[in-house]
Amino acid sequence: MVEEKNGSITIEVEQRLDELFGDSDNSSFDHSSHHPEFEDCSEALPFRELKSAVLSIDWEITDDAINRFIKQLNEIKSGYSKNKIIINMIQILNSLAVYLKINKGRAHPNTMKVLKSVFSGLEKVALSKKLSESEKKKTLFVEVEKFKELKQQIIALKADKAKKTEAKPTEETKSKVKETQETHSDSTIHMISEKAYRSALEDIKKFIKVEFDKLRKELNMHSS
Amino acid sequence: MAFINPKTKEVQTKIVYYGPGRGGKTTNLEYIYKKFNQRIKTDMVVIKTHGDRTLFFDFLPFDIGKIKGYDIKIQLYTVPGQVKYDATRKLVLRGVDGIVFVADSLVVRREKNILSLKNLRDNLSLYKKNISDMPLVLQYNKRDLAEQGIPLLPLQTLEQDLNSQLKVPSFEASALSGTNVAQTMKKIVLMTVASLQKQLI
Structure with missing residues (x-):
């Protein structure tokens, strides 16, 4: 297996391996050992x-x-x-x-x-x-x-x-909290804008009423 | 390449047991460890991940003593055989000096053997190593199962599939019962030491 020039070392290694692992197993296959x-x-x-x-x-x-x-x-x-x-x-x-x-x-x-x-x-x-x-x-x-x-x-x-x-709140919990906060602030914004819308509507109504009153007065003056 | 320390006069050689998953690589090392622990006085290291499954590798170092003034240390490694652990296999192959390819003799594992040998060839080429130049021993494991009527690949088929080009020494074995486990290991150690000596001359 090994070239002659390497022989002495491999022979020594082989002997050492036989000492360490010798009489260990059968080179022919042993079916009964299972x-x-x-x-x-x-x-x-x-x-x-x-x-x-x-x-x-x-x-x-x-x-x-x-x-x-x-x-x-x-x-x-x-x-x-x-x-x-x-x-x-x-x-x-x-x-x-x-x-x-x-x-x-x-x-x-x-x-x-x-x-x-x-x-x-x-x-x-x-x-x-x-x-x-x-x-x-x-x-x-x-x-x-x-x-x-x-x-x-x-x-x-x-x-x-x-x-x-x-x-320790997990990322999921954190995001849920954030989501709730966002939802809350969204609804607040929604509530505020609805209030502002109503008040603007009232202002417009008042303005139109005032303008109509003025027109009526003017028409009455012209007719009289 | 083996680690050689001229100061401490120490030579470390790395031998890797390669092959398809569930082929018996770890069982080879376990047998050597259990059977010869008293003589080689070493510990087997099993690197495991969560869940106690062997997903990384097993490592069995032992010392064969002084030869020509050099302390020869042998390190046996296994790699995980499953396809998905290719990165680990590549890593374990780094600096390898000798390989035992543990083939599974079950008929149903024929293709896996061939693929695993191809994978070994490919992974060695990453380190610019040719499988034909590497000390290599083939082990046809699980031969004991024939007795229980489990269909096994005939030796000629295994030789044809895996060894027709390589023409390296091969052993029929049963890692579970220990048949030819030590013979395989002794053969690869001898071939590796001879190869190292050749490279150093």
Whole structure:
């Protein structure tokens, strides 16, 4: 691979790399190395699809990715309708997905962390043959707690935002105030001009009356 | 171009994992980090944006020790694969010394592989670099999925699509299980060091 004049350095680098990264993997492809903890591959397939959807959402929150995730959740749900632990976890994931779908990039930054964690818990509970029932319950409990904590964080964040909005008028509020002021001053101007118009009209009427009176007097004088 | 400091006798080389989105670039680095952390004694840095999504890049530096009196430091980077993050990819490619192109073996990703390789060629040309002169290794990832009946591109097709002109070393791999992850990395480090030495002579 390398020319002879470069040989000594590359041989040294190769030796060093072998020391650091040796006995690490197989140069021939090893199919059995995939997820050794999950014994039943046919059972694992829907979860693999779900994981792919989780990774898609993690990469970018799009309606397509979330819809795919929810669809996959429903498929898994139908296969585990009698397993309360799994159903509860699916419900949590569904709530998180709906929240992400509505809020997208504005969602709380911890949402994806919790979603990935609940997914891992679900995968563990559904596929690991070594897990006892109490361990499964414990896993659910941990994930429920994380979900509750996230809900509290979302509520706190919303409250914080609301406080800031009250304390500091936003551009929108400012423009609304300005608009109201403008409307108010417009109507004042309108009221003033109407008053002036009425008074001018009265003046004209008076002027015409006076002029007519004068004309009448003159006509009477001429006729007499 | 690698950073060489003759005073401190230090050489820093930059290797970038390139490829289409969701192809397994980050998984490669994560595997190396998890598997060899005890030996390479380093931290993996993941630059994330709001929402905890990996939108910028991952960075894994490690030291291979002194070679001919020089301390060789390797820096592994990934780039975001999605089309819209081209600006980030261009930025990460600045000063690159070696590239691992991680292709996705799924049949449905065939076109994305080809487009991503073209994108790599274009972005390298911005730095006046020719892909043919660059140390490059191809990795055909996700080969493990064949066992689950998921349709994969045959190796001949991948070679024809991506490597017919380049003719660079290639590996079948599974970044998830670690198969050939270290082999790929070792190969690119060796090629990069050899290339640097050639340039310096």
